Amino acid sequence: MSETTDIRDVVREKYGAIAESAKAGSGCCSEGSGYGCGCGEGGDGTATIGYTAEQLNAIPEGSNLGLGCGNPLAHAQVRPGETVLDLGAGAGIDAFLAAREVGPEGRVIGVDMTAAMISRARANAANGGFQNVEFRLGEIEHLPVADAAVDLVISNCVINLSPDKPSVFREAWRALRPGGRMVVSDLVLDRPLPDAIRQSVEAYVGCVAGAALKEDYLQFIRDAGFGSVEVLEEKSYAVGGQFFPKDAAASGGWDAIRSVKVRAVKPAR
Numbered sequence: 001m002s003e004t005t006d007i008r009d010v011v012r013e014k015y016g017a018i019a020e021s022a023k024a025g026s027g028c029c030s031e032g033s034g035y036g037c038g039c040g041e042g043g044d045g046t047a048t049i050g051y052t053a054e055q056l057n058a059i060p061e062g063s064n065l066g067l068g069c070g071n072p073l074a075h076a077q078v079r080p081g082e083t084v085l086d087l088g089a090g091a092g093i094d095a096f097l098a099a100r101e102v103g104p105e106g107r108v109i110g111v112d113m114t115a116a117m118i119s120r121a122r123a124n125a126a127n128g129g130f131q132n133v134e135f136r137l138g139e140i141e142h143l144p145v146a147d148a149a150v151d152l153v154i155s156n157c158v159i160n161l162s163p164d165k166p167s168v169f170r171e172a173w174r175a176l177r178p179g180g181r182m183v184v185s186d187l188v189l190d191r192p193l194p195d196a197i198r199q200s201v202e203a204y205v206g207c208v209a210g211a212a213l214k215e216d217y218l219q220f221i222r223d224a225g226f227g228s229v230e231v232l233e234e235k236s237y238a239v240g241g242q243f244f245p246k247d248a249a250a251s252g253g254w255d256a257i258r259s260v261k262v263r264a265v266k267p268a269r
Helices: 003-020 051-058 093-102 115-128 165-177 203-204 214-223 247-252
Strands: 081-089 107-112 133-137 150-156 176-189 227-236 257-265
Touching: 003 115, 081 165, 093 107, 093 133, 093 150, 093 227, 107 115, 107 257, 115 133, 115 247, 150 165, 165 214, 176 214, 203 257, 214 227, 214 257
Parallel strands: 081 107, 081 150, 107 133, 150 176
Antiparallel strands: 176 257, 227 257
16 A cells, blocks of 8 residues: 555545534534644634634534635635635535635535545535535545536645645646636645654644645646746644644744645636
8 A cells, every 4th residue: 555545544534533523613623533734723713714704604504624724715706607616625614605606606516535524515515505516525636527617726724635736736727727716725834844743644634744845835836737826825823732743842843834825827728
């Protein structure tokens, strides 16, 4: 079994546990929840990463698991009638918010590789009466979406979990129509992590050990064919000590983690 497969299996197991055990509105950061992206110091922190109270009140109960590190829709300029693709949709928070923006003539497709997350998201869609959202099981490195099928790709603290980030961006480019755009919130590094953190499985599931250097991350996007690659926001990201092995505390390193929002455009022909 390859290292890539091992990583995907660990992530799938941990996030499946979050989907099955997290209580609505409780986030994923409590002891025994499995932890995940977004579980930094202060718990859920959804209100501090760009979501308004109105947005959080408009989504189905149970769709916010506190897994994000930013609100990609804040910079997406979603238009009515568009088709939006959410990479690593989780329980559906961003997909449901996008669905409000595209309206009844638009469509949102959420993709997640964790069956328990897909089940939870589909149940949330049914409970919320969302007719213009669907959730598909699949890996973001191999999207179950046709070529040139969407206008906007979004993702929230998920791509850093992928062991093959260049493939993710190539797939996003493939799925976008010419002139389409991608807006992602993610975690990146401004310098390499100490080995003790980088080799920690808990840190990987917490989106830390899997994060790429910022310049490498941006180059992956350019190499996929995108233009107008731009960092819209960047700030430090405080991460709780639960992600690190006990012997990593003295090594430091979590101050290298940055939360970014990145926008890129697929050239029009």
